[in-house]
Amino acid sequence: MENGAVSDYGLIDWGIEELAKVIPADAVVSVEPRLEITSGKGKGIYGYADVVAGEHIFDLKSGGIAPSPGYRAQLAGYALAHMEDTFRDYVWCHELYIDAQYHRCYKLTLEEARELVEGILEAHLNPDSEPTACSFCKWCKHALTCPALTKDIDDEDMKDFDFNNPDQLAEALGLAKRFKVWCDSVEKAAKKHLAGGGELSGWRQQTRKGRETIDARTAHGELCARMGSDKFMACCSLNLNKLRKVWGEYYSEELPVENLIKRSADTHALVEDNSNNTSNNEPK
Numbered sequence: 001m002e003n004g005a006v007s008d009y010g011l012i013d014w015g016i017e018e019l020a021k022v023i024p025a026d027a028v029v030s031v032e033p034r035l036e037i038t039s040g041k042g043k044g045i046y047g048y049a050d051v052v053a054g055e056h057i058f059d060l061k062s063g064g065i066a067p068s069p070g071y072r073a074q075l076a077g078y079a080l081a082h083m084e085d086t087f088r089d090y091v092w093c094h095e096l097y098i099d100a101q102y103h104r105c106y107k108l109t110l111e112e113a114r115e116l117v118e119g120i121l122e123a124h125l126n127p128d129s130e131p132t133a134c135s136f137c138k139w140c141k142h143a144l145t146c147p148a149l150t151k152d153i154d155d156e157d158m159k160d161f162d163f164n165n166p167d168q169l170a171e172a173l174g175l176a177k178r179f180k181v182w183c184d185s186v187e188k189a190a191k192k193h194l195a196g197g198g199e200l201s202g203w204r205q206q207t208r209k210g211r212e213t214i215d216a217r218t219a220h221g222e223l224c225a226r227m228g229s230d231k232f233m234a235c236c237s238l239n240l241n242k243l244r245k246v247w248g249e250y251y252s253e254e255l256p257v258e259n260l261i262k263r264s265a266d267t268h269a270l271v272e273d274n275s276n277n278t279s280n281n282e283p284k
Contacts, residue, residue: 012098013245014098014101015060015096015098018094018096018103019053019058019096022056022092022094022105023053023054023056024053027053027054027056028053028054029051029052029053030052030053031050031051032048032049032050032051033048033049033052034047034048035047035048035049035052035077035078035081035082036081037077037080037081037084037117038081038085039084040117040118041117041118041121041122042077042080042117042118042121046081047074047078047081049078049082055090056091056092056094057078057079057082057091057092057093057094058094058096059071059074059075059078059093059094059096060096060098061095061096062097062098062099063097063099064097064099064100064269065097065100065102065104066095066097066135067135070095070104071095073117073120075093075095075108076093076108076112076113076116076117077113077117078093079091079108079113080113080114080117083110083113088110089109089110090108090109090110091107091108092105092106092107092108093105093106093107093108130147130148131146131147131148132148133146133148133149133151133178133181137149137178137181138181138184143181143182143184143185144185144186144188144189146182148178149178149179149181149182149185150182190203191205216236220232240261243255
């Protein structure tokens with residue numbers, strides 16, 4: 001799983017339930033198997049899928065839902081290696097977005113996977129091929145020097161955007177997202193330089209205090225007798241997902257205090273919308 005580790009037990013449980021819906025009872029399940037392409041231009045390239053079971057390949061993702069086609073290129077590499085190894089003609093690829101609890105599924109044939117993988121390799125190896133900015137740039141080690149991210153950064157036309165015009169606002173937002181990836185890469189490089197003892201004119205590294213924690217059991221034993229249960233409990237909060245997980249391990253009925261849980265207002269995020277450009281063979 002990429003994009004950071006997930007510590008929310010309730011969300012992980014959702015992912016496990018999604019796997020259980022699809023994986024046949026008699027299937028051999030492999031967790032994080034090494035999948036290596038053994039032929040063609042991709043020979044020797046390998047990766048680690050999160051879960052492989054028969055004709056199904058699963059990749060768990062945290063964070064937001066990637067715009068379509070999602071991680072099809074990444075899973076095509078896994079799919080090609082797995083099909084070569086098991087002599088299959090097709091596999092089902094599953095992207096499980098844990099935080100959003102969204103399951104994207106599509107079928108890839110051997111020919112489709114090979115065409116996609118080798119197309120990417122041809123573009124990568126072609127000295128005349130120019131990079132293209134996309135939603136995955138923030139994970140690329142070349143983001144700091146990539147010309148696709150810095151293109152138009154000096155363009156005077158950027159000053160003339162009419163933010164009351166929806167089309168121009170959408171175009172400006174695309175540029176802003178692209179530049180942010182480059183800016184984040186610059187900051188990361190600067191922090192690494194300063195952390196290594198280097199100097200940057202006009203800049204210094206500032207230390208921020210780490211997060212303070214205390215074991216609830218230890219605090220209860222030390223303080224509850226002195227300050228009383230009411231005062232002690234007024235200082236405490238519950239992790240609802242952990243509470244639901246522990247409750248579910250011992251009891252079959254719903255958590256009795258669900259009606260007491262308060263939920264804050266939903267928040268909103270800007271994501272790319274390529275819904276009009278989708279074309280896959282997801283099962284209905």
